Amino acid sequence: MQKKRGYSLADHIAKFIAEKNTPAVFQLSGGMIAFMIDAIARLGKTPIINVRHEQAAGFAAEGSARISRIPGFAMATSGPGATNLLTSIASCYFDSIPVVYITGQVNQKELRKNPNQRQNGFQELDICNMSRSITKKVYNPKSAPEVLNAINEGWSLCQEGRQGPVLIDIPINLQQEQIESDFPLISVSTIKSTIPLNELSEFKDLLFSAKHPLLLIGGGVRLSNATELLSKFISKTGIPYVSTLLGLDSVSQENDNYLGFIGSYGNRWANAAVQQSDLLIAIGSRLDVRQTGNDVSKFVAGKRIIRVDIDEHELSGRISSDLAIKSDASTFLEAALAIEYKCDSSLFVSRIREIERSYPQELEQQSNLILNPTVIMRYLSSLFLESSGYIVDVGQHQMWAAQSIRLKKGQRFLTSGGLGSMGFALPASIGAAVANPSGWVAILGDGCLQLSAAELQTITQYKLPIAVCVINNGQHGMVAQFQEENMDGRLTGTREGFSNPNFQELAKAHGFKKVARISTKEELEELRCLVKNPIDEPIFLEFIVDSQAKALPKMSGNRE
Numbered sequence: 001m002q003k004k005r006g007y008s009l010a011d012h013i014a015k016f017i018a019e020k021n022t023p024a025v026f027q028l029s030g031g032m033i034a035f036m037i038d039a040i041a042r043l044g045k046t047p048i049i050n051v052r053h054e055q056a057a058g059f060a061a062e063g064s065a066r067i068s069r070i071p072g073f074a075m076a077t078s079g080p081g082a083t084n085l086l087t088s089i090a091s092c093y094f095d096s097i098p099v100v101y102i103t104g105q106v107n108q109k110e111l112r113k114n115p116n117q118r119q120n121g122f123q124e125l126d127i128c129n130m131s132r133s134i135t136k137k138v139y140n141p142k143s144a145p146e147v148l149n150a151i152n153e154g155w156s157l158c159q160e161g162r163q164g165p166v167l168i169d170i171p172i173n174l175q176q177e178q179i180e181s182d183f184p185l186i187s188v189s190t191i192k193s194t195i196p197l198n199e200l201s202e203f204k205d206l207l208f209s210a211k212h213p214l215l216l217i218g219g220g221v222r223l224s225n226a227t228e229l230l231s232k233f234i235s236k237t238g239i240p241y242v243s244t245l246l247g248l249d250s251v252s253q254e255n256d257n258y259l260g261f262i263g264s265y266g267n268r269w270a271n272a273a274v275q276q277s278d279l280l281i282a283i284g285s286r287l288d289v290r291q292t293g294n295d296v297s298k299f300v301a302g303k304r305i306i307r308v309d310i311d312e313h314e315l316s317g318r319i320s321s322d323l324a325i326k327s328d329a330s331t332f333l334e335a336a337l338a339i340e341y342k343c344d345s346s347l348f349v350s351r352i353r354e355i356e357r358s359y360p361q362e363l364e365q366q367s368n369l370i371l372n373p374t375v376i377m378r379y380l381s382s383l384f385l386e387s388s389g390y391i392v393d394v395g396q397h398q399m400w401a402a403q404s405i406r407l408k409k410g411q412r413f414l415t416s417g418g419l420g421s422m423g424f425a426l427p428a429s430i431g432a433a434v435a436n437p438s439g440w441v442a443i444l445g446d447g448c449l450q451l452s453a454a455e456l457q458t459i460t461q462y463k464l465p466i467a468v469c470v471i472n473n474g475q476h477g478m479v480a481q482f483q484e485e486n487m488d489g490r491l492t493g494t495r496e497g498f499s500n501p502n503f504q505e506l507a508k509a510h511g512f513k514k515v516a517r518i519s520t521k522e523e524l525e526e527l528r529c530l531v532k533n534p535i536d537e538p539i540f541l542e543f544i545v546d547s548q549a550k551a552l553p554k555m556s557g558n559r560e
């Protein structure tokens with residue numbers, strides 16, 4: 001006989017999630033989370049995407065949040081399910097992405113009473129303490145009202161100020177607790193900040209006294225929804241601009257004043273632009289070591305620096321500035337747009353273009369490569385002109401993509417920035433494609449594919465329009481490059497003792513119908529016949545690149 005069903009806390013959370021229009025809940029099942037998932041399924045309003053590893057659930061929720069601008073939801077069971085989420089939680093924390101992680105926990109009766117006891121319940125684990133340092137807040141509710149508060153507050157908190165993940169750990173008995181169906185819903189407080197007048201006038205003074213101002217754009221611009229404001233500011237002022245890894249899709253790349261991608265592996269000419277500027281205005285960028293290089297004194301030499309960041313702790317971080325403005329990018333740009341200013345940057349820009357012509361990206365590689373990674377990336381940009389964007393993993397291929405993919409207006413570029421976690425691209429592209437079912441291109445190395453290959457099945461199961469592009473150089477190239485430079489060429493575990501399966505057969509086994517292997521320029525050109533625009537089905541493309549291809553240029557003195 002069917003048990004009569006009331007309205008449980010799990011039902012409440014399912015309703016809450018549905019009302020927030022989140023594109024999907026990403027999960028892998030387990031007893032302690034099964035009531036939650038069952039409630040969402042019974043309500044039938046939010047798609048449930050079943051992935052193959054909880055880490056993938058977290059990365060997919062991150063991809064979904066980045067694309068939809070609605071916080072993502074990832075769920076896992078207690079114990080190993082919860083620990084498998086940790087890498088993705090850290091990724092959201094460092095890259096400021098709002099995701100609500102919900103873990104099931106054992107029945108409160110089974111929880112250990114004494115912290116010195118290792119474990120009491122089966123799969124009991126203190127995920128709250130483990131995730132405290134990589135979340136904005138963890139919630140460890142002990143009663144139904146505390147669960148209600150956690151979901152309300154957690155939802156708001158992950159989006160407020162500097163965004164980031166929260167984790168709510170809910171014991172299985174609380175999930176089933178019956179509650180009234182009327183519950184309070186609170187909305188996100190939108191505290192509008194302003195820029196103090198003295199800071200604005202200091203900004204103006206620095207700007208007017210500069211000869212070669214340059215904007216350095218980070219991921220914060222997109223996070224504060226300020227891409228249009230930035231475009232206006234750039235066309236009004238004529239200030240040239242460069243981008244960080246996470247800023248690549250915050251800027252228009254189709255503008256003469258765009259001077260490229262900076263950083264340890266940045267375009268040579270973009271780093272030259274930073275070096276030759278006398279006023280650097282960094283907006284929404286942490287100026288971390290991958291952007292500035294190890295030698296901070298070289299980065300700051302000969303210039304004034306203005307930093308705009310929502311997080312005061314970043315402003316007092318590694319790079320000090322002449323003017324630090326604690327503000328989100330959109331508030332700052334709105335205020336800055338009121339300033340009447342126009343610079344003539346034509347000489348500066350033409351000097352930088354001259355460097356670009358002398359040191360083009362393609363020629364950073366040795367000339368005997370059959371497939372130059374820059375040529376591949378440029379080709380992909382033209383092949384996937386109509387795609388919604390690129391989701392890129394971690395390694396040499398990531399840097400090749402950042403250096404050479406040309407983004408059209410509105411195209412996105414997602415990658416694991418602060419954490420730099422291999423295995424990001426496939427699941428994040430699943431999240432992106434669920435949030436916006438238009439065509440996406442996932443670019444990943446052969447090593448990264450092996451961390452996430454099971455998600456190929458998720459892609460075909462849900463028929464997601466993703467072109468999976470594997471850059472196969474038969475190695476963990478980024479680390480091999482580091483070993484070549486620092487370990488007399490001993491390639492332990494990266495080229496030596498490393499192997500790949502037959503990726504073509506692997507993709508077919510996972511149900512990919514369109515599969516191709518490209519090892520020459522001619523085969524690259526023939527791809528146009530295989531690929532339909534826009535991408536409307538799973539495609540698997542493998543590009544063979546010589547192990548001698550390097551991520552270059554590279555600032556000296558940097559780690560891998």
Ligand SMILES: Cc1ncc(C[n+]2csc(CCOP(=O)(O)OP(=O)(O)O)c2C)c(N)n1
Nearest residue numbers: 395396397422445446447448475476477478
């Ligand atoms: C989870 C994780 N483990 C290890 C690393 C260190 N790491 C950075 S890049 C890289 C190699 C990536 O190999 P592959 O996907 O083949 O990319 P390639 O560098 O060859 O383009 C490794 C092992 C990492 N970033 N993330």
Ligand SMILES: [Mg+2]
Nearest residue numbers: 445446475477
């Ligand atoms: Mg590789």
